[in-house]
Amino acid sequence: MALPREYPSENCPIARSLEIIGERWTLLIMRDAFFGVRRFSDFRNHLDIPKAVLSDRLALLVGQGVLAKNDTDYTLTAKGHRLWPVLWSMINWGNENYVEKPRRRTYVHAECDGVIDQDGRCGRCGKTPDVADLIVHPPRRPRTPSRDDQVSQALRRPHRMLEPI
DSSP states (O other): OOOOSOOTTOOOHHHHHHHHHOSTTHHHHHHHHHHTOOBHHHHHHHHTOOHHHHHHHHHHHHHTTSEEEOSSBEEEOHHHHTTHHHHHHHHHHHHHHHSOGGGOOEEEETTTOOBBOTTSOBTTTOOOOOGGGEEEEOOSSOOOOOOOSHHHHHTTSOEETTSOO
């Protein structure tokens, strides 16, 4: 039996947020949207997620105004864009606790080529750039490429965040 998505007895902003982004796969879909994934097939192939689950999660995100859908693409809305600090915090928490240092992606400020620190600030100019001003770089010592989908291929080289893949 599936667990309910809602927390009706909780009058809490975390509970309300979890109702939208707390289900399995949802934050990975959001991560990929920030990477520039736009098409259903690219989300599906990169995440290896069941079609029905992906359809359900995308419909929820569109219905809640986190993503917008046109004929073929999904894009982040302003509301979705504001989730970047949440994902950034999770990236850093995961890096600190679960990812080997040489296998971490780095994020660079496009304006000055400074590396972004865990607080989201550029090590060169001191600014906190918007996600659209970041370039994600693959890990220095990447894994043997076992995935050959379009998104995985694109992320093996520097890629500007939010730029369509």
